[in-house]
Amino acid sequence: MHLPKPTRLRLISQIFFFMLFVFLLLNTEFRGSFSSSQPDIHLFYPVSLFFQLDPLIGLSNALASHALYRGLLWSLTIIIPTLFLGRFFCGWICPLGSIHHFFSSWKSERKRGKQLLESNRYKRWQTAKYYLLIGILVAALSGSGIAGWLDPFSFLVRSMSLSVLPSTNYALQASLGWLEHCRFVVVQNIGGALHFILGAALLNFKQPYFRQGVWIGLLFIFLVLLNFRITRFWCRALCPLGALLGIASRWSVLGLVKNPEHCNDCNRCLLRCQGGDDPIGGVPWHRPECHLCMNCVDECPEKGLQFQFFPVQKVAETNLQRRKVLTGLAAGAALVPVMRSTPGFAAERHERLLRPPGSVDEEFFLSRCVRCGECMKVCPNNALQPALTEAGTEGIWTPVLVPRLGYCETSCVLCSQVCPTGAIWEITPKEKGWAVENSGAVKPARLGTAFYDRGRCLPWAMATDCIVCEEWCPTSPKAVYLRPAEVIDAAGNVKQVKQPYLDPSRCVGCGACEHACPVQDRPAVYVTSVGESRSRSNQILLNRRKG
Amino acid sequence: MDTEKNLNRREALLRLLRVAGVGAGAAGLGIWLNARSQRPEVALALSAKRGHTVAANPSLTEMAIVQGDDPSLLARHAIEEMGGIRRFIARGDVVLVKPNIGWDRTPEQAANTNPDVVAEIVRQSLDAEAKKVIVTDVSCNEPRRCFQRSGIAEAAQRAGAEIILPDPSKFKEVDLGGEVLRVWPVFEPFLNVDKVVNVPIAKHHGLTGCTLGMKNWYGMLGGQRNQLHQKIHESLVDLADFVRPTLTVTDCYRVLLRNGPTGGNLEDVLLKKTLVASTDPVAIDAYVAKAVWNLEVDELPYLKIAAKRGLGTFAFEKLRTQVKQLS
Numbered sequence: 001m002h003l004p005k006p007t008r009l010r011l012i013s014q015i016f017f018f019m020l021f022v023f024l025l026l027n028t029e030f031r032g033s034f035s036s037s038q039p040d041i042h043l044f045y046p047v048s049l050f051f052q053l054d055p056l057i058g059l060s061n062a063l064a065s066h067a068l069y070r071g072l073l074w075s076l077t078i079i080i081p082t083l084f085l086g087r088f089f090c091g092w093i094c095p096l097g098s099i100h101h102f103f104s105s106w107k108s109e110r111k112r113g114k115q116l117l118e119s120n121r122y123k124r125w126q127t128a129k130y131y132l133l134i135g136i137l138v139a140a141l142s143g144s145g146i147a148g149w150l151d152p153f154s155f156l157v158r159s160m161s162l163s164v165l166p167s168t169n170y171a172l173q174a175s176l177g178w179l180e181h182c183r184f185v186v187v188q189n190i191g192g193a194l195h196f197i198l199g200a201a202l203l204n205f206k207q208p209y210f211r212q213g214v215w216i217g218l219l220f221i222f223l224v225l226l227n228f229r230i231t232r233f234w235c236r237a238l239c240p241l242g243a244l245l246g247i248a249s250r251w252s253v254l255g256l257v258k259n260p261e262h263c264n265d266c267n268r269c270l271l272r273c274q275g276g277d278d279p280i281g282g283v284p285w286h287r288p289e290c291h292l293c294m295n296c297v298d299e300c301p302e303k304g305l306q307f308q309f310f311p312v313q314k315v316a317e318t319n320l321q322r323r324k325v326l327t328g329l330a331a332g333a334a335l336v337p338v339m340r341s342t343p344g345f346a347a348e349r350h351e352r353l354l355r356p357p358g359s360v361d362e363e364f365f366l367s368r369c370v371r372c373g374e375c376m377k378v379c380p381n382n383a384l385q386p387a388l389t390e391a392g393t394e395g396i397w398t399p400v401l402v403p404r405l406g407y408c409e410t411s412c413v414l415c416s417q418v419c420p421t422g423a424i425w426e427i428t429p430k431e432k433g434w435a436v437e438n439s440g441a442v443k444p445a446r447l448g449t450a451f452y453d454r455g456r457c458l459p460w461a462m463a464t465d466c467i468v469c470e471e472w473c474p475t476s477p478k479a480v481y482l483r484p485a486e487v488i489d490a491a492g493n494v495k496q497v498k499q500p501y502l503d504p505s506r507c508v509g510c511g512a513c514e515h516a517c518p519v520q521d522r523p524a525v526y527v528t529s530v531g532e533s534r535s536r537s538n539q540i541l542l543n544r545r546k547g
Numbered sequence: 548m549d550t551e552k553n554l555n556r557r558e559a560l561l562r563l564l565r566v567a568g569v570g571a572g573a574a575g576l577g578i579w580l581n582a583r584s585q586r587p588e589v590a591l592a593l594s595a596k597r598g599h600t601v602a603a604n605p606s607l608t609e610m611a612i613v614q615g616d617d618p619s620l621l622a623r624h625a626i627e628e629m630g631g632i633r634r635f636i637a638r639g640d641v642v643l644v645k646p647n648i649g650w651d652r653t654p655e656q657a658a659n660t661n662p663d664v665v666a667e668i669v670r671q672s673l674d675a676e677a678k679k680v681i682v683t684d685v686s687c688n689e690p691r692r693c694f695q696r697s698g699i700a701e702a703a704q705r706a707g708a709e710i711i712l713p714d715p716s717k718f719k720e721v722d723l724g725g726e727v728l729r730v731w732p733v734f735e736p737f738l739n740v741d742k743v744v745n746v747p748i749a750k751h752h753g754l755t756g757c758t759l760g761m762k763n764w765y766g767m768l769g770g771q772r773n774q775l776h777q778k779i780h781e782s783l784v785d786l787a788d789f790v791r792p793t794l795t796v797t798d799c800y801r802v803l804l805r806n807g808p809t810g811g812n813l814e815d816v817l818l819k820k821t822l823v824a825s826t827d828p829v830a831i832d833a834y835v836a837k838a839v840w841n842l843e844v845d846e847l848p849y850l851k852i853a854a855k856r857g858l859g860t861f862a863f864e865k866l867r868t869q870v871k872q873l874s
Contacts, residue, residue, distance in 0.1 A: 032691025435811035476812035
């Protein structure tokens with residue numbers, strides 16, 4: 001019987017998991033249905049599946065919250081096989097790894113002949129990822145979810161959702177617009193057909209906009225381009241998940257066995273080595289670096305390389321320098337106190353730090369949030385944006401609601417459904433409590449409170465009718481209420497207008513008023529975080545302090 | 548360069564000619580582009596004012612008021628009282644049905660038109676051999692949620708309508724030719740249809756007291772329509788002047804009495820189980836305002852302005868009216 005080559009199987013597995021990843025990412029969006037009037041809206045697919053499989057997210061969540069959030073237990077299905085087999089995940093499953101693999105296999109001037117062979121030998125700098133991992137885990141232990149800055153899925157989902165996909169959508173829409181407005185009917189029809197096909201799967205209903213999209217995208221492109229210099233630089237040097245799996249592979253029973261009699265030092269095994277783990281003869285194999293891609297086995301003309309269970313050959317374990325380990329520990333331990341001893345964290349809150357509905361209190365939020373951008377991708381109003389300054393240094397890329405770009409949709413809880421770590425705790429529309437069928441029973445999830453800038457408000461400052469804020473206010477009774485007033489316009493005429501006021505006990509901070517305000521640049525009504533239900537201290541009203 | 552030594556006259560000339568050609572081309576292009584220079588303006592707007600009314604018939608009803616338990620039956624009987632669907636829809640017509648799908652609310656919350664009423668109008672129009680029935684609205688809240696949760700998309704699609712979501716790329720700048728509203732982005736499906744049926748829902752509104760049929764035309768505009776409130780009465784009339792509907796069917800099955808136009812609380816909803824239909828967009832608003840909120844014409848200035856512009860009459864008592872009570 002003829003078995004397919006292991007490299008072929010690996011390729012199939014990589015394609016499968018990459019397609020699965022893309023499929024889930026594209027479905028991290030509510031597209032609506034004309035054949036259902038289901039009022040309870042949720043996504044069809046477990047779109048945060050890859051996060052749940054990710055042992056780094058699981059470990060970070062466990063260290064920071066002393067618990068495992070819904071679904072993160074699934075990461076055992078990756079970590080336990082890794083204990084036996086090694087880093088198969090990196091070579092066979094990881095979609096970011098597959099992207100790097102793909103681009104690494106392109107021909108490049110910097111990786112030719114001898115240079116290529118040299119670049120694929122084990123290097124000391126490959127241990128950098130272990131020190132990063134140590135720093136991240138110590139930070140997690142002191143209550144910070146910054147693992148997500150470097151976690152491969154957070155990195156990939158964030159880059160794709162906030163930069164790659166929105167710009168792809170823009171480019172496609174612009175090209176389709178060209179076709180559809182062409183003077184030739186044939187071209188118009190082709191454009192229309194393409195629009196229909198792409199619209200079903202790829203195009204966004206509305207162009208999404210994300211702050212920092214350029215930088216997040218450039219960082220992604222930079223790391224992809226590095227593959228043209230050094231094969232899978234990210235996976236070899238930076239990926240903290242790779243480091244974690246590398247450590248877990250220490251006890252693995254599967255190993256590469258080199259057959260010295262067969263080796264003629266041709267170095268072909270180095271040609272397509274992914275991990276930089278020295279499959280060549282004469283030196284020990286670096287097990288924690290190997291992605292099990294099987295390329296060396298495939299490449300060896302003498303069939304001198306084999307993966308075997310319970311190999312008896314000596315292998316090189318990760319050799320960490322004590323001094324650097326201590327540096328990693330110290331950096332991780334120092335990072336959180338340094339970042340949190342700035343006023344942003346507790347003493348002086350940023351007024352615009354509006355967190356999505358269901359979010360836990362800021363301290364817990366920062367410890368759980370892995371900055372992955374799933375919530376920003378799924379938000380139907382494009383309201384959630386990656387923070388830059390609003391949440392302090394530690395909170396970079398955590399989600400904030402920007403009402404001018406989009407308000408929080410009354411009955412929507414999708415962000416809380418996709419959040420993999422419980423930073424946005426899963427709530428139902430009923431628990432959100434903004435439009436309750438039976439009023440009064442539920443305490444609503446409040447994001448903040450709206451305030452009026454009467455100097456910019458039309459009925460207050462310009463003797464003009466407006467009250468769009470009141471029209472949009474989703475609570476019942478409305479938090480925005482109106483009082484008739486007599487005002488005098490520029491010509492001296494007495495005029496009746498209705499002026500808006502706000503009842504902070506009813507306001508949920510959704511930002512619909514701010515979003516709808518016709519004063520386009522700096523709206524006359526705006527939401528700040530005070531009154532958010534997740535915090536006991538960030539309140540105005542005395543009776544809210546009851547908790 | 549070593550070739551320069553060997554350059555002969557012929558090659559030198561050719562080379563000069565080539566350079567001269569490129570130079571002349573660049574100069575020509577430059578002069579042409581220079582002549583094109585113009586301060587950029589937004590593309591000229593389409594003028595697409597279109598009436599959709601059918602000829603008046605002195606023997607037929609002008610307003611029908613029907614009461615009963617089943618919203619679809621109400622719609623069927625209201626149209627019947629008005630003289631039957633064939634009075635309004637001819638064979639091969641492209642019909643646009645414009646319900647209110649403005650808010651992310653369920654039918655019970657009464658912020659959007661009753662889905663059964665919309666579906667019945669679609670069904671009747673198709674029975675009258677309309678070529679196509681479009682159901683659309685430019686929602687305030689997120690459209691996909693509004694279309695699904697209002698129940699209108701499902702009900703209308705099942706009845707055979709084509710549902711069109713307000714795709715942001717499908718708006719055309721149109722000269723509405725109004726007194727306060729000139730050039731506005733209008734959602735394309737509204738521009739080229741034969742018949743338009745306006746199917747608003749009667750709701751409370753903070754600024755005008757109530758929002759009825761004419762206010763429903765906000766839902767064909769894109770752009771900064773939040774500015775329209777500044778001159779709400781004039782803009783309502785401008786819109787009503789731009790779209791003259793074939794028929795208006797005002798849904799008073801569930802009426803949102805407070806906290807409109809969004810509502811949300813079932814305690815704000817009054818079950819009136821009534822449907823009003825009329826060919827006169829002014830009279831029907833005047834009637835519903837009076838019947839539900841007891842608002843007089845003086846309290847809704849837009850009705851008078853509309854009457855003055857010849858869009859209809861606010862004296863609804865003078866209309867030939869049929870009242871029907873379904874048991």
